[in-house]
Amino acid sequence: MSKRFALDGKVAVVTGAAGGIGQAIARSLAKRGCNVALADLNDEGLEQTARLIGNSVRVTRHKLDVANADAVAAFPAIVKTAHGHVDIVVNNAGVALGGRFDQLTEEEFDWVVGINFQGVVRMSRAFLPLLKEREQAQLVNLSSLFGIIAAPGQTAYAAAKFAVRGFSEALRNELLAEKSPVGVTVIHPGGVKTGIAQNARVAAAVTEAEKAVAQVRFAKALKMPADEAGEIIVRGIEQRRPRVLVGSDAKLASVVERIMPVGYWRLLGRMA
Known part of the structure; x- marks a missing residue:
């Protein structure tokens, strides 16, 4: 499988594209001549992303809830009609929820998993047939x-x-074994300066005092500009890298976790 992926003229689907990292990824792809299908629940944010990209590439906007299995299953046909094919799918849509496990209801826990994990699985299942049609x-x-x-x-x-x-790692190994043209990249962003701290939900059982402390601490950890993160991620896509660590905090965590796979939080917790 070739390591280099020329993005000019390609078509990418980006979920969570209405702001933050998703918007930055979409803009970085478009700068390289990649056409983009932007997906999110936030119509206003999608319009802003499209406006920032401009008319240099083909841009389509799609209201999509990745937690809705029927909507995701129907989405590839919509994108193929609009763009003809799909070369890249970026599963970026996600939500945040604060609170200890004993403070979370089952519904709150399942809400996060349904979007952040099941959404990725649904999108991967839906788009893999289209991706496998491409040379890369x-x-x-x-x-x-x-x-x-x-x-x-x-x-x-x-x-x-x-x-x-x-x-992602298991799927990558399956695709490698079948000599598929589809590569899999998993992205590990650290603290990227987006609206995630302000938009994060907290468990209903969390007190206002706990919420205030957590929001301040969380916001302080978000240092890297989203545009910088988007560039790092898109360079990783161009290089077809299997894993991309975004930010010094993610790189440090990766090293410490390898050295102290059980006790890493004794060190990282003090640093945090």
């Missing part, structure tokens, strides 16, 4: 720093992001 194609799944390490107060989020990592 790439499936790009967004995990997280918390798909490498698991922080207290992030049980649902870490469970979903570790699942994305495991799913």
